[in-house]
Amino acid sequence: MASGQGRVLELAVLGSLHETPLHGYELRKRLNALLGMFRAFSYGSLYPCLKSLLEQGLIMEERPAEAVVGGRSKIVYKLTADGKERLQDLLTQAGPSAWEDESFGVHFAFFRHTEAEVRLRILEGRRSRLEERLDSVRTALARTRERLDSYTLELQRHGLESVEREVRWLNELIATERRASQEPAEDTSSDE
Incomplete structure (x- = not known):
């Protein structure tokens, strides 16, 4: 799973x-529900990923006796200890690949398992990437405005507003993360 898309799917599956052991159909439904707005997963991409994860020892198969369908037992996939380590490794990666459109949503979906400083780096990186995109779209739009028809201009405006909205959302998330990191840790020691 060396490719960027492969790592994104690997992170999503792990x-x-x-969360819980799942069979392939349940896993596909969960991935589509969780990440549907970002991408749709097909059996064509999911099963090669599962096979690779099995070969690497990151997941294992179980065939529970009660999960028989049409004379065939359903395979339930479960995370191994190595799989848990690999998931933690993937969750600590906060470089440019985590900020891109392809993988940001997947990383964000598992932020509850991600350390605060990594979450902050990913959010700030994503914001920076979108601000660069805003600058280039605004510059291009200013240069070509007079040559575009009203529908194309409206589409450009809609795209610009969408990115601006995401930047505002990221600003709120970053502020929340920073406030949370500045709160004093609760004292869990008992007064004796």
Whole structure:
């Protein structure tokens, strides 16, 4: 799973299996529900990923006796200890690949399992990437405005507003993360 898309799917599968063991159909439904707005997963991409994760020892198969359908037992996939380590490794990666459109949503979906400083780096990186995109779209729009028809201009405006809205959302998330990191840790020691 060396490719960027492969790592995104690997993270999505390992993160989902971290929640609970699932069979392939349940896993696909969960991935589509969790990440549907970002991408749709097909059996064509899911099963090669599962096979690779099995070969690497990151997940294992179980065939529970009660999960028989049409004379065939359903395979339930479960995270191994190595899989949990790999998931933690993937969740600590906060570089440019985590900020991109392809993978940001997947990383964000598993933020509850991600350390605060990594979450903050990913959010700030994503914001920076979108601000760069805003600058280039505004510059291009200013240069070509007079040559575009009203529908194309409206589409450009809609795209610009969408990115501006996401930047505002990221600003709120970053502020929340920073406030949370500045709150004093609760004293869990008992007064004796």
